[in-house]
Amino acid sequence: MNLSQIQAFITIADTGSVSEAARQLDCNRTKLSMAIKALEKDLDIELFIRSGNQLTLSEAGKAIYKDGQSLLVTEARIRQTCLQASGEFNAEIWIARDDSLPDEKWQAFAHRLNHRFPATAFNIVLASCGDLANLVATGQVDFAFGVDYERIDDPHITYQPLGKIRMMSVCKANHPLSKLRRVSNEELRNSMQAVMVYLNEKDNPELKPFSLRHIGFSSFDYILTTILSEDAWGVLPEPLIRHHLRQQSLAVIKHTYGLTQEDYCMFTSSGKAEHPGMTWLADKLNEYLFDF
Structure with missing residues (x-):
């Protein structure tokens, strides 16, 4: 053998x-x-x-x-x-990340990574949160960061939770759902939902649409744009929408589906040595999420 x-x-x-x-x-x-x-x-x-x-x-x-x-x-x-x-470290690292955190935060992290670790080239690509684990498992990227909806028993992947991220069911402030003191399942199902879709061939029940009518996107930002421009509702991460909630352009739907918490994780291929840049990035993401 x-x-x-x-x-x-x-x-x-x-x-x-x-x-x-x-x-x-x-x-x-x-x-x-x-x-x-x-x-x-x-x-x-x-x-x-x-x-x-x-x-x-x-x-x-x-x-x-x-x-x-x-x-x-x-x-x-x-x-x-x-x-x-033997001292043969990766000179190039590929990172996948979802857009549950604001783009400007990732841009700041990327610039700081380049300054702190000039010998390494960091390539950061945007992906659906449902595809992150699969991208690491198949070797398309070295590390991934994002919302982990469903942790599966996969020996090829190491999951490191970096903090909790609050997911909120929201709609536009003048949407009929925002006026209701309590939203029923039927009312939610009969309203258009903007949902997350992904390419990973494994089904994820937590990403299945709740509504009977829905439109799917591969990014939270597209879901947000649809909610703000159309009569739709959707589930979005708090860091991405905090300023919209403060400006009252979005409202939280009063439903049991309205507030949930998920782990924000770093996905790593099992057996891969963690680059010091990824250790630094994981610490900074942990500090950022702690504020929420």
């Missing part, structure tokens, strides 16, 4: 196909099939149930799947530790 065989096993289990696994791993399909046969021979058990071109995990395969994932995570951690020990 070796790590390349474990990698083949995990990837085929995730995709259900040798062909797709070979494409993802950029290797020969025959070589991948031979790796699985060698692993099964070594363990003296069948890991997959074969039906045409489809493969599903056998009971034995299901039993060792988590351990296989853990082995790959440990391998990545060992390699990263060795790179760190």
Whole structure:
């Protein structure tokens, strides 16, 4: 048994196909099939149930799947530790972030990062909060920051809560919902909702629309613009809308759905050494959220 065989096993289990696994791993399909046969021979058990071109995990395969994932995570951690020990740090870091915090706050953080860590290039991209964990898990970015609606048991991801963020159901100040002393479920469902949508293929029940009529966007800022310009309501993070609430251009809807709290997290690939710039950024975000 070796790590390349474990990698083949995990990837085929995730995709259900040798062909797709070979494409993802950029290797020969025959070589991948031979790796699985060698692993099964070594363990003296069948890991997959074969039906045409489809493969599903056998009971034995299901039993060792988590351990296989853990082995790959440990391998990545060992390699990263060795790179760190040899002084080979990342000269470029990719960061994904949602827009739950004001843009000017992120711009200030970005400028300070560049000044404090001039040897590292920081690339910051905007993403839907529902896609952050997946972007890290698939290696498209190194770190991600944003609202964590649904923490899943994924050994590839480390979640570090940096603070609580209050999510508020709001509408325009002159919206009919703002005039009601108590908003019923029916009234909320019959009003247009601006909702968060994302590309991650995993369903997230907390991001499903509450209203029967809705329009979806990949950013909180687009949701805010729609609420301010259309007869819609939506759920938005307090840091993004505090000044609108103070100016009374937005009103909080009086409904049990009106106020919730979510974790604001840093998402990291398990086994990746934390760059000192990310430690600094996490501390600054924690301090900022503490004020709320």
